Amino acid sequence: MTVWIAVVATGLGCYALKLAGLVAPRRVLADPRVRRFSELVPVALLTALVAVQTLAHGRAVVLDGPRLAGLAAAVISLLLRAPFLIVLLAAAVVTAGLRAFGL
Amino acid sequence: MDSPLTRSAVRDGLGVGLAVGLSGLAFGAAAVAAGLGVAQACVLSLVAFSGASQFALIGVVAGGGNMIAGAVGAVLLGGRNGLYGLRLAETLRVRGWRRLLTAHLVIDETTAVATAQPGPRPARAGFWATAISLFTVWNLATLLGALGAARLGSPETYGLDVVGPAAFLALLWPRLTAGRTERRVAALAAVVAVAATPLLPAGVPVMLSAVAALAGIVGRRSGAEPDDRGETESVTASLPPMTVSEEDP
Numbered sequence: 001m002t003v004w005i006a007v008v009a010t011g012l013g014c015y016a017l018k019l020a021g022l023v024a025p026r027r028v029l030a031d032p033r034v035r036r037f038s039e040l041v042p043v044a045l046l047t048a049l050v051a052v053q054t055l056a057h058g059r060a061v062v063l064d065g066p067r068l069a070g071l072a073a074a075v076i077s078l079l080l081r082a083p084f085l086i087v088l089l090a091a092a093v094v095t096a097g098l099r100a101f102g103l
Numbered sequence: 104m105d106s107p108l109t110r111s112a113v114r115d116g117l118g119v120g121l122a123v124g125l126s127g128l129a130f131g132a133a134a135v136a137a138g139l140g141v142a143q144a145c146v147l148s149l150v151a152f153s154g155a156s157q158f159a160l161i162g163v164v165a166g167g168g169n170m171i172a173g174a175v176g177a178v179l180l181g182g183r184n185g186l187y188g189l190r191l192a193e194t195l196r197v198r199g200w201r202r203l204l205t206a207h208l209v210i211d212e213t214t215a216v217a218t219a220q221p222g223p224r225p226a227r228a229g230f231w232a233t234a235i236s237l238f239t240v241w242n243l244a245t246l247l248g249a250l251g252a253a254r255l256g257s258p259e260t261y262g263l264d265v266v267g268p269a270a271f272l273a274l275l276w277p278r279l280t281a282g283r284t285e286r287r288v289a290a291l292a293a294v295v296a297v298a299a300t301p302l303l304p305a306g307v308p309v310m311l312s313a314v315a316a317l318a319g320i321v322g323r324r325s326g327a328e329p330d331d332r333g334e335t336e337s338v339t340a341s342l343p344p345m346t347v348s349e350e351d352p
Contacts, residue, residue: 002170003138003139003140003143003164003170004143005170005174006160006164006170006171006173006174007139007143007146007147007150007151007160008146008150009174009178010147010150010151010156010157010160010173010174010177010178011146011147011149011150011151012150013174013175013177013178013181014150014151014152014153014156014177014178014181014184015150015151015206015207017178017181017182017184017185018181018184018185018187018188018206018207018209018210019188019202019203019206020185020188021184021185021186021187021188021189021190021191021192021206021209022188022189022191022192022195022197022202022205022206022209023188023192023202023206024188024189024192026192026193028189029189029193033320036319036320037316037317037319037320038186038189038190039190039218040284040285040288040315040316040319040320041183041186041187041189041190041313041316042186042187042190042214042215042218043275043278043279043285043288043289043292043316044288044289044291044292044312044313044314044315044316044319045183045186045187045211045292045309045310045312045313045316046211046214046215046271046274046275047271047275047288047289047290047292047293047312048292048293048295048296048308048309048312048315049155049211049267049268049271049296049309050268050271050272050275050293051292051293051296051297052296052297052300052308052309053264053267053268054265054268055297055300056297056300056305056308058305059300059301059304059305060300060301061297061300061301066262066265067264067265070262070265070269071265071268071269071272074265074268074269074272074273075272078272078273078276084114084115084118084119084270084273085118085122087269087270087272087273088118088122088266088269088270088273090269091262091265091266091268091269092261092262092263092265092266092269093262094262095259095262095264095265096260096261096262097262099259099260099262100260
């Protein structure tokens with residue numbers, strides 16, 4: 001039962017935050033600095049997410065070889081201007097391949 | 104009517120929806136392994152629809168932690184969606200009751216695809232393509248993952264754990280290669296988030312990295328040229344000197 005309450009509370013809370021940003025008054029963005037900030041926020045947060053998802057294991061910072069190699073494969077694919085899905089595929093195949101060899 | 108830019112945005116969106124949506128398999132499997140029922144796992148995917156928050160909650164359930172703290176932590180993790188909404192509101196141009204529906208879909212993936220597009224029309228196309236495909240695939244994959252938890256094995260076997268980071272990186276790529284301010288903000292954000300990871304509860308480090316965006320506008324104001332061409336690239340060049348620990352702290 002408590003799990004159900006936590007599930008519903010999480011859903012409601014997440015939704016409220018999403019809605020808050022979307023319905024915030026447009027005046028907030030009138031200041032060019034606030035506007036620029038709001039443009040840079042996704043860059044900052046998504047990059048942080050890439051870093052944390054790649055390096056964090058719970059609260060420890062761990063260098064997971066196959067995962068790092070997969071991300072490196074993604075970077076190389078991007079430098080070679082590969083299409084989006086090829087980038088994802090390269091990352092997953094390299095990571096899975098290295099793990100299959102027990103690395 | 105269908106410009107190449109719009110088609111390309113839709114392609115990006117469907118790609119993200121399918122690829123990231125499949126990691127719902129991992130979520131469903133992990134949720135059941137953590138002790139949630141199949142129905143609980145599916146409802147969580149439907150109502151929270153925010154992967155990071157969902158994983159945070161089941162982590163607390165698995166660890167036998169306090170449910171209230173778990174829910175608060177998961178919601179806190181969703182705080183960034185509010186910041187995304189602020190950025191997307193103007194681009195999406197939704198009004199009235201439609202905002203209630205659209206809000207549910209403002210998450211990492213839809214924001215990443217929408218903000219990667221060169222104009223408002225492709226941005227909207229990308230947002231909706233991502234939202235619809237990801238919502239569908241994520242929820243179906245959660246169900247399948249929850250039902251077949253034992254048979255699937257670890258999602259890491261298939262390299263699914265690297266798909267999310269690779270997708271975000273690919274979507275950020277054009278902005279990182281185009282702007283020096285963007286690169287500095289990105290580098291600083293990564294350093295802040297990784298440095299804060301051992302110190303703060305999961306989710307907070309990513310939120311904290313928003314200070315990098317603040318640093319971006321402060322740096323811009325003091326810079327002599329509006330397009331940042333005069334600035335050095337030293338921050339980008341010296342990436343994080345990371346504190347590396349073993350498996351467990």
